[in-house]
Amino acid sequence: MNSEKKYKLLQGNEACVEGAxxxxxxxxxxxxxxxxxxxxxxxxxxxxxxxxxxxQMEDELASMAAIIGGxxxxxxxxxxxxxxxxxxxxxxxxxxxxxxxxxxxVNVQRxxxxxxxxxxxxxxxxxxxxxxxxxxxxxxxxxxxxxQETYEYAIEAFNIAEKYRTPVILLMDETVGHMREKLxxxxxxxxKVVNRKKPTCKPEExxxxxxxxxxxxxxxSFGEGYRYHVTGLTHDETGFxxxxxxxxxxxxxxxxxxxxxxxxxxxxxxxxxxxxxxxxIVAFGGVSRAAKSAIDNMRNNNIKVxxxxxxxxxxxxxxxISAVSEKAKEIYVAEMNLGQYFLxxxxxxxxxxxxxxxxxxxxELITPKEITDAVMGGRE
Amino acid sequence: xxxxxxDLTEKYFRVxxxxxxxxxxxxHGTLMNTVVRAIxxxxxxxxxxxxxxxxxxSSRAPGYLDFNTLHTTHGRxxxxxxxxxxxxxxxxxxxxxxxxxxxxxxxxxxIHAARRNIDITTIVFNNNIYGMTGGQYSPTTPYGDFATxxxxxxxxxxxxxxxxxxxxxxxxxxxxxxxxxxxxxxLIENGLKNKGFSFIEGLSLxxxxxxxxxxxxxxxxxxxxxxxxxxxVKVLEKNPEKxxxxxxxxxxxxxxxxxYTESYQVIxxxxxxx
Numbered sequence: 001m002n003s004e005k006k007y008k009l010l011q012g013n014e015a016c017v018e019g020a021x022x023x024x025x026x027x028x029x030x031x032x033x034x035x036x037x038x039x040x041x042x043x044x045x046x047x048x049x050x051x052x053x054x055x056q057m058e059d060e061l062a063s064m065a066a067i068i069g070g071x072x073x074x075x076x077x078x079x080x081x082x083x084x085x086x087x088x089x090x091x092x093x094x095x096x097x098x099x100x101x102x103x104x105x106v107n108v109q110r111x112x113x114x115x116x117x118x119x120x121x122x123x124x125x126x127x128x129x130x131x132x133x134x135x136x137x138x139x140x141x142x143x144x145x146x147x148q149e150t151y152e153y154a155i156e157a158f159n160i161a162e163k164y165r166t167p168v169i170l171l172m173d174e175t176v177g178h179m180r181e182k183l184x185x186x187x188x189x190x191x192k193v194v195n196r197k198k199p200t201c202k203p204e205e206x207x208x209x210x211x212x213x214x215x216x217x218x219x220x221s222f223g224e225g226y227r228y229h230v231t232g233l234t235h236d237e238t239g240f241x242x243x244x245x246x247x248x249x250x251x252x253x254x255x256x257x258x259x260x261x262x263x264x265x266x267x268x269x270x271x272x273x274x275x276x277x278x279x280x281i282v283a284f285g286g287v288s289r290a291a292k293s294a295i296d297n298m299r300n301n302n303i304k305v306x307x308x309x310x311x312x313x314x315x316x317x318x319x320x321i322s323a324v325s326e327k328a329k330e331i332y333v334a335e336m337n338l339g340q341y342f343l344x345x346x347x348x349x350x351x352x353x354x355x356x357x358x359x360x361x362x363x364e365l366i367t368p369k370e371i372t373d374a375v376m377g378g379r380e
Numbered sequence: 381x382x383x384x385x386x387d388l389t390e391k392y393f394r395v396x397x398x399x400x401x402x403x404x405x406x407x408h409g410t411l412m413n414t415v416v417r418a419i420x421x422x423x424x425x426x427x428x429x430x431x432x433x434x435x436x437x438s439s440r441a442p443g444y445l446d447f448n449t450l451h452t453t454h455g456r457x458x459x460x461x462x463x464x465x466x467x468x469x470x471x472x473x474x475x476x477x478x479x480x481x482x483x484x485x486x487x488x489x490x491i492h493a494a495r496r497n498i499d500i501t502t503i504v505f506n507n508n509i510y511g512m513t514g515g516q517y518s519p520t521t522p523y524g525d526f527a528t529x530x531x532x533x534x535x536x537x538x539x540x541x542x543x544x545x546x547x548x549x550x551x552x553x554x555x556x557x558x559x560x561x562x563x564x565x566x567l568i569e570n571g572l573k574n575k576g577f578s579f580i581e582g583l584s585l586x587x588x589x590x591x592x593x594x595x596x597x598x599x600x601x602x603x604x605x606x607x608x609x610x611x612x613v614k615v616l617e618k619n620p621e622k623x624x625x626x627x628x629x630x631x632x633x634x635x636x637x638x639x640y641t642e643s644y645q646v647i648x649x650x651x652x653x654x
Contacts, residue, residue, distance in 0.1 A: 055466050065463065069459070075468075232452065
C-alpha cells in the first residue's frame with residue numbers, strides 16, 4: 001500500500017464515477033438530466049482514457065438498454081439519471097432483472113413528481129426503486145450519505161451486481177450528489193473487486209440459465225464462443241421461453257431468492273449513539289447528516305436519542321429494524337418524501353413502539369432544527 | 381457456401397427450437413432464410429454474430445438461429461444492439477425488427493442509430509400490421525386499409541421506412557420482399573459489408589390478419605401481389621413510367637461515411653499513444 005494517501009475535494013457525483021471506475025466500470029450510457037449530469041460528463045471524459053466506452057443515448061429507455069447490451073458484451077456498465085429518467089428506465093431494469101445481466105443504475109433524486117424540482121433534493125423514489133418495474137423481481141438499492149460513501153458504495157454496487165447478476169441501484173439524492181467533501185481514494189490493492197462468474201465448461205455443455213448451488217448461473221459474454229439465447233420472456237434453464245407454469249414460478253422465485261436469501265451479504269447500515277437510545281431516528285442519505293446534528297444537539301440536553309441509518313435501502317433491513325424496535329420507545333422516520341420508508345419501518349417496528357414521520361417535500365433538506373422540534377415537540 | 385436447405389438448417393438453425401410459431405403462409409420464414417443465406421455467403425463466424433430483436437412476430441427469428449441471440453423489449457432492439465456493438469466492435473451485430481417495433485415504439489431508436497452510423501445491419505420484417513397482438517394497424521398500414529383497431533379504415537398515413545432511415549443517416553438502404561428472396565439476400569449481404577448503419581426493409585405478408593381484414597386472398601395471392609407490384613428501382617433510370625403506382629425495391633442508397641465505433645476508437649487511440 002502507498003504510504004501516501006490520496007485525497008481530493010470532490011462532489012458526490014464525481015466520487016460516484018471514481019468509485020465506478022475503481023470497480024471496473026468500462027461502459028457508460030446515459031442521457032443528460034439534472035442533478036446527475038456530472039456523472040455522465042466525467043464518464044465521457046475518463047472512460048476513453050482507460051480504453052472504456054461512453055455513449056450519450058437518445059433517451060433513458062435507450063440508455064438502460066445500452067448498458068445491458070454493454071454488459072452482455074462483457075464490460076461492466078452503468079447509467080446515471082434522476083427521477084424523470086428513472087421512470088423511463090424502469091422498463092429495462094425489469095429486463096436486466098429477469099435476464100440476470102449485471103448493471104448499475106444511479107438515481108440522483110430530485111423533487112417530483114414529473115419534472116418537479118430539477119435542482120432540489122428529494123427522496124421520492126424509495127418505493128419506485130423497489131416497485132418501479134412491473135412484476136416481482138429482486139431489487140438492491142444502496143443509499144450513501146457522503147462523498148466518501150458514494151465512492152465506496154459505487155464500488156459495492158458493482159460488486160453486488162456482478163456477484164448476484166442483478167441490476168443494482170445507487171440511490172443518491174441531490175444533497176449528496178452536489179455536496180463537496182474530502183474523498184480519500186483507496187489504493188487499488190485495498191479495493192475488493194468482484195467479477196461475474198464465468199462458465200468453465202465447454203461451449204456445447206453450457207446451459208445458460210442453469211444456476212449453481214448459489215442460485216446464480218455462470219455468465220458468458222457474447223462473442224466468447226458460448227452461443228446462447230437471452231429473452232425477457234419467462235424462460236427455462238436453457239434460456240428459451242417457456243409457458244410452463246412451474247418453471248415460470250421457479251425462475252421468478254430464484255431471482256428474488258438469490259438476493260433476499262443473501263441479505264446478510266448485502267446489508268450495510270450505521271448506528272449512531274444507539275447504545276442507550278430511547279428515541280431512534282431512522283434517516284438515510286442527505287437527511288441523515290441533519291439527523292446527526294440534531295442528535296448531537298439533543299444529547300447536549302440529555303435526551304437519549306440515536307440514529308439507525310440504513311445504507312442498504314432494499315432489500316429492507318427487517319432484522320435490524322426489528323431489533324431497534326425491541327429497545328426503542330419511539331421511532332421517527334425522517335425522509336424527504338411523504339413517508340415512503342416509513343411504511344416499511346412501521347410494518348416491522350409498529351407493533352413494538354410508536355413510529356412517527358418527519359417529512360419534507362419542499363425541495364429543501366430537512367434541517368437539524370426541524371428534526372429536533374419534531375422529536376422534542378412530541379415530548380411536551 | 382451452402383445452397384442446400386437442409387445443410388443450412390443443420391448449420392445455422394437451433395433445430396430443437398423448430399417448428400417456428402409463425403402462421404402458415406407468413407412471409408417471415410422466407411425472410412429469416414435470406415438472413416441465414418447472407419450470413420453463410422459472407423462466411424461470418426457464428427461466434428461473432430449477434431442477432432438482436434424486439435417484440436412481435438419478427439422478434440422470434442433469433443431464437444431459432446444458432447448465434448448469440450438477444451430477444452429484448454418492444455422497440456428497444458437497436459438500443460441494446462448499440463450497447464453491444466459499442467462495447468465490442470468486433471461483433472457482427474444484426475437487428476431484426478417488425479414495422480411497429482422499428483417505427484412506432486422504436487422509431488426514436490431507429491433514427492438515432494441511423495444518425496450515428498453505427499455498424500449495425502437492421503432488417504425490418506414489414507407485414508403492415510401488428511400480428512402478434514391480433515391485427516392492429518401499424519405505422520406502415522396503408523391509408524384506408526382495415527385493421528382490428530381501424531374498423532372503419534385507417535386514417536393514419538404510412539411511413540416509407542427506407543426514406544425514413546436514409547433521411548436519418550443510414551449509409552446503406554434497400555428494400556426486398558419475401559417473394560424476391562435472392563434480391564433480399566443480396567441486400568442483406570451488402571448491408572453486412574457496409575461498415576456503418578445499414579437498413580434493409582423486407583416486405584413480408586400476413587395472410588392471417590392483414591390479408592384477411594383487407595380481402596387480399598391467401599398467401600399465394602399475396603405473394604403474387606408482391607411479384608406483380610414491385611419493380612427494381614433501377615427502372616427509374618431508363619423507364620421511369622414502369623414505376624408508376626408500383627412499389628420500388630432494390631438498392632436505394634449506398635454511401636459509406638465514418639462509422640461510430642471507429643470514430644470512438646480514434647479517441648481512445650489518442651490516449652493510448654500518449
